[in-house]
Amino acid sequence: MKDDSRSRRRFLQTTGAAGLAGLVGVAGCSGQSPDDASDSAANGTTQSANQTASGDTATDEPTETEQPVTDEAAEVEATYKSREKYSEPGELLDDFTDLSTWLSNAGELESSSEHAFRGNKSAKLIGKGGRNASIARSFEDTRDLTKKDFSLALRSSTPSKFALFVYLRDPFGNYAVLELRNITMETPDVGWFRTAPGVYETSNTPPDLTQISRIEIVANNATDSDVEVFVDDLRIHDKPDKGYIVFSWDDGRKSYYNDAAPMHDEFEVPAVQAAVPRFVGQNKFMTLGELKERYEAGDEIVAHESISNRFHSLGGNELEKIIQQNKKWLLGHGFEGSNFVVYPGNDYDATALDIVNKYHYMGGMNQSFQPNTTSPYAFDPLVLPRTVGHDLDIAKRVVDLCAKHRNVGILNFHDFANENTMSKGDYRKLLEYVTKEQNVEVINFSELWKLRKSV
Known part of the structure; x- marks a missing residue:
C-alpha cells in the first residue's frame, strides 16, 4: 500500500537529518553482480553466492576514478554498535544450556561449550553425508502464537551448505514453516548472527x-557432505500490525533513473538506492545531481561498494578505509541513509561484521531467489535477508506472504537488462500489485530501522 504523502516522507527524512551522524548501510554490487547467484542450500544446489545466475563474474564495471571529494567534513563512526545494543529482542524462550527438553529427529544433537551466543553452551546440530539435522521441542501447554514471531542465534562452519527451517506445529499436524533460504557468510571466518525468518x-x-x-529447528542439508550448525538464544517477540516491503536497487544505475524512477513517482512508492x-557520474551510473533529485523525490541513498571489493576478501585496514570513505561521501552530500549499507555480492564474514558495526547500524544481505523474508523486530541489524527481484510471480508471493504473516520482504533489483531483474x-505490474494490497506498506531502510529499534 502506498504512502499517503510523498512530501510527508521527504519532510520526515530531512527533519531527522541532524540526528543521523552514525546511521546504517546496506551492501550491493556493480556489474552483473554476485548478488545474481541462484539459491544454494534451500534448493539443493551449491552455486556460490558470488557467481552470477549464468556463472559469470561481473564484466561491466566502470573504470574507477578518483574518490569523490565530500562537501564537508563528517564524523563517520556510529555512536553505538547496533549488533550489541539490539542483540536480545523480545523474550528468551530457550538458551540451550539444558537440552533435555529437545529431541533429535535427524542427524546428531550435542551440547557444545565450543561456541555460545548466550551463556556458555549452545546446541550443536550435525547432518552427515547429505542428511539433514533436526531437533524438536514440545510445549507442555499449547501456546497462542497468533501475534508472535521467533528468532534465534545461528553459527555454522558450513554456511553455504544448508538452509534453516523452523516449523511451528499444532496438535492436528498442521504447520507453518519459517525459512532462511540462503546464508552468504564466507568461511573460514564465521561467527554468530541472529535470524528471524518469515513464513x-x-x-x-x-x-x-x-x-x-x-x-522444530531443521538444518536442511543441500549437499552430499556434512553440515555443522550451532543454535542458541531462541527468542519470541511480537508481530507488527501489517507487513512491509522494501524496493532495494543496487549500484545507483542510470537505468533506474530513466526507467524505474518515473514509475515510482507515478505510484508514489519509495525506493532505496x-x-x-566512486562510480557516480560514470557511464551507466547516475550523476550526483540525479541521485540528489531521487533523494528529494523520496528515495533513500545508502552505502554500497563494487564486487571488486567484496568485504570478506579485503584486509581489515583496507575494508575500514573503504567504509569510511563511502560513508563520508554520503554524509558530505547530505544523504542520511549513510547509516545503512548493502554488502557487495552479499558477501561478509565475522571480521567484516565487526568492522561494519563501527560505522553502520543496519545492512546485509543473505540473499535468495525464492521468498526470503524476516520479522521486522528481531533480525541481526547487519545480516538482513532479501529476495532477488527476477520473477514477477515470486515477487508477488513475497508481497502476499508479508501481507498475510506481517513480515518484511526486501526485493532487490539491478537493471532491467539483467537476468537478475524482472522486465x-x-x-x-508489481508496483500496481503492491499499492493495491491493503495490509502492506512500502518503506525505506530508515523506517525499517525504526521498527527494529522499537522493541
Whole structure:
C-alpha cells in the first residue's frame, strides 16, 4: 500500500537529518553482480553466492576514478554498535544450556561449550553425508502464537551448505514453516548472527496459531557432505500490525533513473538506492545531481561498494578505509541513509561484521531467489535477508506472504537488462500489485530501522 504523502516522507527524512551522524548501510554490487547467484542450500544446489545466475563474474564495471571529494567534513563512526545494543529482542524462550527438553529427529544433537551466543553452551546440530539435522521441542501447554514471531542465534562452519527451517506445529499436524533460504557468510571466518525468518509456506490446512504445541529447528542439508550448525538464544517477540516491503536497487544505475524512477513517482512508492560513490557520474551510473533529485523525490541513498571489493576478501585496514570513505561521501552530500549499507555480492564474514558495526547500524544481505523474508523486530541489524527481484510471480508471493504473516520482504533489483531483474513491464505490474494490497506498506531502510529499534 502506498504512502499517503510523498512530501510527508521527504519532510520526515530531512527533519531527522541532524540526528543521523552514525546511521546504517546496506551492501550491493556493480556489474552483473554476485548478488545474481541462484539459491544454494534451500534448493539443493551449491552455486556460490558470488557467481552470477549464468556463472559469470561481473564484466561491466566502470573504470574507477578518483574518490569523490565530500562537501564537508563528517564524523563517520556510529555512536553505538547496533549488533550489541539490539542483540536480545523480545523474550528468551530457550538458551540451550539444558537440552533435555529437545529431541533429535535427524542427524546428531550435542551440547557444545565450543561456541555460545548466550551463556556458555549452545546446541550443536550435525547432518552427515547429505542428511539433514533436526531437533524438536514440545510445549507442555499449547501456546497462542497468533501475534508472535521467533528468532534465534545461528553459527555454522558450513554456511553455504544448508538452509534453516523452523516449523511451528499444532496438535492436528498442521504447520507453518519459517525459512532462511540462503546464508552468504564466507568461511573460514564465521561467527554468530541472529535470524528471524518469515513464513515461507504453511500446510494445506494452515495451523491453528492459537494452539501451537511443537517447534522444530531443521538444518536442511543441500549437499552430499556434512553440515555443522550451532543454535542458541531462541527468542519470541511480537508481530507488527501489517507487513512491509522494501524496493532495494543496487549500484545507483542510470537505468533506474530513466526507467524505474518515473514509475515510482507515478505510484508514489519509495525506493532505496545503494550507490557506489566512486562510480557516480560514470557511464551507466547516475550523476550526483540525479541521485540528489531521487533523494528529494523520496528515495533513500545508502552505502554500497563494487564486487571488486567484496568485504570478506579485503584486509581489515583496507575494508575500514573503504567504509569510511563511502560513508563520508554520503554524509558530505547530505544523504542520511549513510547509516545503512548493502554488502557487495552479499558477501561478509565475522571480521567484516565487526568492522561494519563501527560505522553502520543496519545492512546485509543473505540473499535468495525464492521468498526470503524476516520479522521486522528481531533480525541481526547487519545480516538482513532479501529476495532477488527476477520473477514477477515470486515477487508477488513475497508481497502476499508479508501481507498475510506481517513480515518484511526486501526485493532487490539491478537493471532491467539483467537476468537478475524482472522486465520493465513486470515491474510496473508489481508496483500496481503492491499499492493495491491493503495490509502492506512500502518503506525505506530508515523506517525499517525504526521498527527494529522499537522493541
